[in-house]
Amino acid sequence: MTLSSTRALVDDAAERGGAVPAFNVITLDQAEAIVEGASSAGVGVLLQVSENAIRWHRSPEPILAACRELAAAAPVPVGLHLDHVEDRDLLRRVFARAGDLGVGSIMFDASTLDYEDNVEATAAVVAEAHALGLWVEAELGEIGGKDGAHAPGVRTDPDEARAFAEATDVDGLAVAVGSSHAMREQSAAVDIALVRRIALRVPVPLVLHGSSGVADDVVREAVEAGIRKVNVGTALNIAATDALRSALAEQPGAIDPRKYSRSSRDATAALVAHLCRIIAPAASA
Numbered sequence: 138m139t140l141s142s143t144r145a146l147v148d149d150a151a152e153r154g155g156a157v158p159a160f161n162v163i164t165l166d167q168a169e170a171i172v173e174g175a176s177s178a179g180v181g182v183l184l185q186v187s188e189n190a191i192r193w194h195r196s197p198e199p200i201l202a203a204c205r206e207l208a209a210a211a212p213v214p215v216g217l218h219l220d221h222v223e224d225r226d227l228l229r230r231v232f233a234r235a236g237d238l239g240v241g242s243i244m245f246d247a248s249t250l251d252y253e254d255n256v257e258a259t260a261a262v263v264a265e266a267h268a269l270g271l272w273v274e275a276e277l278g279e280i281g282g283k284d285g286a287h288a289p290g291v292r293t294d295p296d297e298a299r300a301f302a303e304a305t306d307v308d309g310l311a312v313a314v315g316s317s318h319a320m321r322e323q324s325a326a327v328d329i330a331l332v333r334r335i336a337l338r339v340p341v342p343l344v345l346h347g348s349s350g351v352a353d354d355v356v357r358e359a360v361e362a363g364i365r366k367v368n369v370g371t372a373l374n375i376a377a378t379d380a381l382r383s384a385l386a387e388q389p390g391a392i393d394p395r396k397y398s399r400s401s402r403d404a405t406a407a408l409v410a411h412l413c414r415i416i417a418p419a420a421s422a
Contacts, residue, residue, distance in 0.1 A: 141214035143242035161370030174409025181214030205239030242272035336363025380404035
């Protein structure tokens with residue numbers, strides 16, 4: 138299986154009335170577990186590397202290249218996405234090697250800016266990215282849970298979302314409909330009716346961020362209502378860390394990471410497979 142484009146994955150999901158599962162990657166172990174879980178479910182996925190994760194690694198090239206190789210070797214379609222990027226210098230650095238690194242899409246996040254400034258900044262990045270053949274996601278409504286994010290009650294306006302998509306020529310739009318980043322419990326109250334209204338008004342695929350805090354049945358409803366890409370990050374970290382704590386408690390003398398880290402990978406892979414079947418049921422059927 139060759140490295141897949143985000144556009145192909147999203148278009149296929151939209152045609153089936155489903156969504157693309159998009160999992161955030163911090164470490165190589167995590168990326169391997171995501172591909173293992175997706176392969177088990179028989180579902181194509183996106184590996185997402187955020188600006189924050191790149192800062193932790195100190196440079197983008199090694200982790201992106203590793204994800205590229207995992208995607209190229211996977212038995213299911215896997216694409217590579219750069220997530221929540223605000224740093225224009227980082228974008229330029231990745232743009233210069235996007236083809237070589239296998240990056241097929243970016244999420245440019247100017248959501249903390251005023252509407253007009255968000256439009257201007259996003260449109261400029263979209264033009265540059267499209268010239269390289271990249272799919273571009275943006276955010277409108279400023280989803281909660283990140284520094285500077287709005288109060289939980291604020292939501293994306295359908296008419297404003299349509300105007301934003303048309304003004305920026307963006308390919309996908311992350312919308313604020315009740316989910317929030319970094320939630321540790323599945324207690325978010327997603328406004329499914331609002332998702333439907335936005336999907337009817339906006340001519341591009343919609344993206345649900347903060348899905349770790351959304352119950353499985355609500356994720357299904359959101360996809361049925363028009364969400365076409367579902368981002369998951371925190372839930373994977375929780376599953377992996379819980380498994381690691383248990384493994385270390387059972388092996389207090391362990392010093393070889395191969396002896397105890399497998400539990401984290403297995404827990405992550407199992408959760409990924411489970412979520413793939415929820416987010417993309419038609420593909421895994």
